[in-house]
Amino acid sequence: MNDLPDTVLGISAEGTVTGADYQTVLIPAVEKTLKTDKKIRMLYWLGPQFTGFDLAALTEDAELGMKHLTGWYKVAMVSDHPMINTFTRFFGYLLSSEVRVFKNAELENAKKWVIEK
Numbered sequence: 001m002n003d004l005p006d007t008v009l010g011i012s013a014e015g016t017v018t019g020a021d022y023q024t025v026l027i028p029a030v031e032k033t034l035k036t037d038k039k040i041r042m043l044y045w046l047g048p049q050f051t052g053f054d055l056a057a058l059t060e061d062a063e064l065g066m067k068h069l070t071g072w073y074k075v076a077m078v079s080d081h082p083m084i085n086t087f088t089r090f091f092g093y094l095l096s097s098e099v100r101v102f103k104n105a106e107l108e109n110a111k112k113w114v115i116e117k
Contacts, residue, residue, distance in 0.1 A: 001043065008041045008114055009033050014049040019056025027064060030071075039073035039097070043114045046079040048104060065091065072097035076110040079103070 001010025009029055013021075033040050053061070072095050077088040085101045092099030102110040 001045065004043065004111060005115060007037070008043060008111075010043045010045070012045040012047055014047050016051050017053045017057045019054060019060050022057055022060035022064065027060065030064060030068065034068065034071055038071075040068075040071055041074045041114050042072065043076045043078065043110055045104075045107060045110075046077075046081060046084065048080070050079070050081070065095065069094070070096050072099075074114050075099045076114040077101045078107050078110045 001012050004010040011026060011029065030040065030042075075088075075092070075095070075097060077085065077099070079085055079088075079101070080103055088099065088101050100110070100113060102113075
């Protein structure tokens with residue numbers, strides 16, 4: 001996502017997110033951000049064309065979260081998928097960060113929230 005400040009890692013997803021997507025996009029972006037920032041502000045938007053995660057993506061997501069358990073400052077999940085939103089809220093309690101879930105119609109609110117100090 002290009003309309004966020006450099007202090008926020010913005011990822012948008014459409015279609016099916018695969019393990020390869022994590023390997024080539026998300027994981028390198030997180031690793032690069034952690035080289036300059038101690039903690040990450042991230043907005044993860046699963047847009048209207050998002051259809052799901054494959055098993056490899058789910059595994060990569062869990063591994064990434066656990067590897068950097070204390071590396072998150074704020075995470076905004078933007079999604080209209082009830083199961084993903086519930087999953088995000090549940091695992092948000094494991095992280096030492098603020099995690100909020102927003103619906104797609106609340107994307108602008110999510111951007112404002114993840115940017116604010």
